[in-house]
Amino acid sequence: MTDESGAYECALCxxxxxxxxxxxxxxDVESHDGTVENHWYxxxxxxxxxxxxFSRPLPHPDAVYTWEPHTAGADWRFWGGVVGGxxxxxxxxxxxxxxxxxxxG
Ligand SMILES: [Zn+2]
Incomplete structure (x- = not known):
């Protein structure tokens, strides 16, 4: 991981x-847990x-993203655009x- 000064730091020692x-x-490590995506750098x-x-439990992630699985709602928006057009x-x-x-006339 790098900090603001640009130094390289070992996450272990x-x-x-x-x-x-x-x-x-x-x-760049990521894990998927349901709809939550965790990232570690x-x-x-x-x-x-x-x-x-890696042999230890993962620490609190640096960043957590929640991603939307593909749903019928997205399809409705797509088809709404097609029908509207x-x-x-x-x-x-x-x-x-x-x-x-x-x-x-
Ligand atoms: Zn080290």
Whole structure:
């Protein structure tokens, strides 16, 4: 993980580095629990420390996103747009027809 100063910090031992040392790992970890998506962005000074970190229960996540599963509501919005577009097209055609008829009349 990196802090505001840009230092690289090991999530396990807390060692910090100004620049990424050789073998430093930066990981993007995510878990899905129902509709909740948890994210972690841990950094490790070595693969051994990464392995030790993963052998423990995950800490409180850095970020939690709630995602909406695909629902019928999204389909309704899509089809509403399709039907609305068709209705608008028909209305334009109807107006054009009325205009043509009134010109002929
Ligand atoms: Zn470490």
């Amino acid at each position: 807390g060692a910090t580095y100004e620049t990424a040392p050789e073998g430093f790992l930066g990981l 841990p950094g490790f000074c070595s693969t051994e420390h990464a392995a030790a970190w 068709l209705a608008l097209g028909l209305a334009v055609l109807a107006l054009a027809a009325v205009g043509t008829v009134s010109l002929l």
